[in-house]
Amino acid sequence: MKTTKYYLAAITAYTIWGFFSLVLKPIHDYPSLDILFNRVFSCSILMLLIAFTFKRKAITETVETFKSLSKAEKRKTLLLNFGGSFFLIANWFTFIFVMNHVSVKATSLAYLVCPILTTLLAYFLLHEKLSKTQWISVGLSISGCLLLSYADIMDMFYSIIIGLTYACYLVSQRVNKGFDKFIILTFHITLAAIVLLPFYPFYSGPVPTEFKFYFCIETIAILFTIFPLFLNLYALSGINSSTVGMLLNINPMIAFGLATFVYHEKISVLQVTAYGIIFIAVLVFNSHHIFAMRKKYLPIAKTPNCTQ
Template structure:
């Protein structure tokens, strides 16, 4: 039970993102850059307000903790957070562009590639250990992605760009421990907004006036950015980057179903088989957690039966 809530946090975060196309597709007439600008600016304003009103004590504590760090550790911490903001910016822009200008299936492939990249980065950079069953699950996932890229190699190219940027964010934040997660997320998003601000006058179009645009932007800012990113960082407090990365497959599996059932994008038998294999890989990768829970419960039942026996 110690890790159950962290698993649930990751599952909820990626399930939410699976439905992202439902609010993003209605904005396909707008520039991907404009959607990115207003999404991040809205998030930054909202989170700074929440921090100023309700999280001032945590903010002061975070600054005190950073000041108390040795200079090398403080520098590494700042690099992790600045790098995290840059990776988020790249991920958000590439995702919005590909979803609105290419296809939902291409973005789904991106978040199928991401868990593989995350697992490999975590293995090489963080030295996270995987057992043979988990490596088998990674192999299944790679096989499923290769099946999907067979029909359209460019989807794989887009997928690697989107997937690597988010994988790099996940791995960097796994080492970013000991700080309030909401304060860290506020920093990531606020820095993202500052990085984008110089580009706004040159690349933005006239400010949209449609009420639907602003309603959907606020839904994206709160429901599809702040909440799932916070749940994601919370899950990383106890779960390995590779585990969180593999759970990310929930996102594209839901996205794939929406592409087929809601937006009626053409789906081949090959794609259905590939997604089925990838779904199996998620179950196999996390089977050790389910088995551990089952084994932990069995002794309790045995002890209960013994307690009931006379003498």
């Protein structure tokens, strides 16, 4: 199917992000802002090096494409890309803060709330259509999130903030078309670095000296930022933001498993039930594609040969 590669891109990105806590938790003693500063600066430097070394042609094409736009289109493009950078900064900071100072479960819940917010924003702002089955899926997701918020209302509060920032990023980038995805991502992250740079001397802590810190930061920059964000933008070029948003549920379900079995956070039956409902919601939302894939790739059973 034509959309399968976009589904695989989104699934891969969100599977990787599900394991984010494995590299974030080891440096939880460092201030959230220090982690954010180093993550963004490292990503920006790496992506600029790659862009100017291997993507010079794409940079030239991007500039020429932008120049060819009308005034209104230029204004829209700038708004989408400046807005994208802002949403990324807000999402990263709130995620790191909640992960290290509230709980892993709260960040997990955030990316359960995010698909609902993404779907609703896409429906009202982008006019993306949903089938009755997909609306049922959204209803299941909402019921699962309400169950989780009943267990801890503050987790829901933090989760809505994190989820809304990323939902806004997904929806804005769905309509940000016509440019090389890597160059666009480089612009987003570099702009984020420029915005954060003046705050660094005043809000950063002592320069870290541990090898562990820099190893984790570089792993976060390459494996948990550049690669999955690029896959995310690629997925948005082929499938609706509501679909990409719903696949985002893969991330928190993995994070929930880590919170339970690796970090031994207290898990209730209510939470297990809620995650089960949301897992079913993901299957229901994407059932049309799952059945289409099954029909295409399932081997046709051969008629038994009765002659001997």
